[in-house]
Amino acid sequence: MIKFRAYLKGTRIIVDVQEINYKYEDIVYESGKYKEVADFKDIIILQSTGLKDKNGVVIYEGDVVKTKYGEHGRHIGVVTFRPGEFISKGVKQYEGYVEKLDGVFEIIGNKYEHPHLLEE
CATH class of the missing domain: 2.30.30 (SH3 type barrels.)
Structure with a gap:
């Protein structure tokens, strides 16, 4: 469901x-x-991705996540849906980076309740 x-x-x-x-x-x-x-x-x-972060918390669209094991090394991004998959779209110094949600991620907030996570 x-x-x-x-x-x-x-x-x-x-x-x-x-x-x-x-x-x-x-x-x-x-x-x-x-x-x-x-x-x-x-x-x-905000839709659930069906995935959990490294602490067992369900990841939703709009969550701000970080990883140390992404394709580009350390990465902080906002969870977004694009046709067929959920991705982490880079913010701050990681802008332009996109990671599939197939690694080990940790939720550090969400873009609505914690907008400071998106600011430079």
Whole structure:
């Protein structure tokens, strides 16, 4: 089963999506002990890659990851989907580098809650 998270633009938090309703263009997520609904226009949906980092944490689109074992050596990038695969697209001094998510990666944050990880 494919898992999703959503970045809630108004509150700037990421939540686990319990249900996606394409007919009404909204999602359902749990907030404490209550279920909440958010419109597509107020969120960014993030898909799970189905992979885990070196600490056993599931990797999602938008996560900032680092590796020491990539094709280009050390690499820090943002997880992005391109047709047929998830990649780590380099940031900062690694801009221009692209790594397939087939090595040992570690999540160091995500681009929404930790935008400083993308800055020079």
